[in-house]
Amino acid sequence: MSQTSDVIQPATSADDLPATVYEMIREDIVSGQFAPNARLKVADLAKRYRTSTNPAREALQQLRGEGFVIMEANRGARVRPIDEAFVRDIIEIEVLIEPALTRWFVSIATDADISELEAAQDEIEALNFADRARHGQLDTKFHQLIYDRHYNRHAAELWWKHREILRAISRRYPTSLSRRGSVLSEHRELIAAIRAQDADAAAKVVGRHVEGSGRHIIEQMGAAKRQEASKRPA
Template sequence: MTTTQFPLSIRASAESEGENAIFHKIRHEILAGNLPANERLKVSDLAKKYGVSTNPVREALQQLRGEGLVVFTPNQGARVRTIDTDFVRDVSEVGQQLEPYLVRFFAETASQDDIDRLEAIQDEIERLNFSDKGKHADLDCQFHTTLYGNHYNRVAYKLWQQHRQILWAISTRVPVAIGRREAIFHEHRKLIDCIKRQDIDGTADTLYHHVRDAGRHLVDRLSIVQRKQGT
């Protein structure tokens, strides 16, 4: 996979150009903090910025309103909602319930080729050793997509993709602590080991703690950044 401005393979597909592409771009900028909290979102300015007509921008803002990322106020138009630690916690907690459910199917059905792919991706993650945050994010997404991508429940899988997009975009605001980096390596290897042994409960339990600890780390780091910024 190639890396663009949206790691984790979170990119609009060719058929998603227009309204959906603009939606993803604006959402990413809100979550990454490039569009600050409470900033007014003027349709004409956004259309000029992204080189599109005003219609796809209006549609994107309505979609973002539905996700709770944009707030419409009478006589004031659209503004960016505050991305606070409560929001991050809530999104993360959904993942804690969803991802163990998804991984059980993989643990039950994984082939040797699947396991070899996981190990190859993890080898590359460890060789990179967080030297490039975007590339790490892309590899990490490949790792988790391998775990969930063939699940029969496409609604659940698409929900995971949505939550992944949100948490990754927010994570671009903060550095990853050294201790968390080491924990990620250990947790991924433990997941692979459980899958090799066809330990379905162990796989799900390991993934639950992996997602929980990742969410807690992001909340803690974001809290530190926001305190420093006085937000």
């Protein structure tokens, strides 16, 4: 991941720019184009994505760091299964990180910060989930306003890495109406807690928000598996 001195930046291009080799491999892993535990050979990847071997090798290293790829001595790289356990592990970490980052933000938040959060939330509500990719961008912007200035860059960068992983996975599944309502209401609750300088309340809302998002993804993954199983011949 690249970053400026104060603001976390995505490791790859924005959604409306051409995809990098890293993004294309990640998308093919998440979408199931590569089967779980499938071998990933640099030469084959370079040919598949019409690039040289160096970008393919660098992409594998980045994907390894994010947990999408497993590398073993003398066996090379293989695809890590993207399953409910994978999402659960990430969520359990985020439930610890995000409330802590939020508590600190409450201690430094200004009226201008709150106005920025409200403006970002207004955009989210105006869109009303009509464009999944755009919603993901706006939702990320909302949370970045809270986490970007934190002094613990390791924690903030880990949040960003997990955020990108979950966003990539969640693009495969629809967002239920109940989850949509929860997202909007939890954001408003969070803004209210920050405005009231109530760090405990803000941390509690964020923890519930993270757990709810993770639970929704896991439920959608399970539903997709059941639907796929029902289509197989008996």
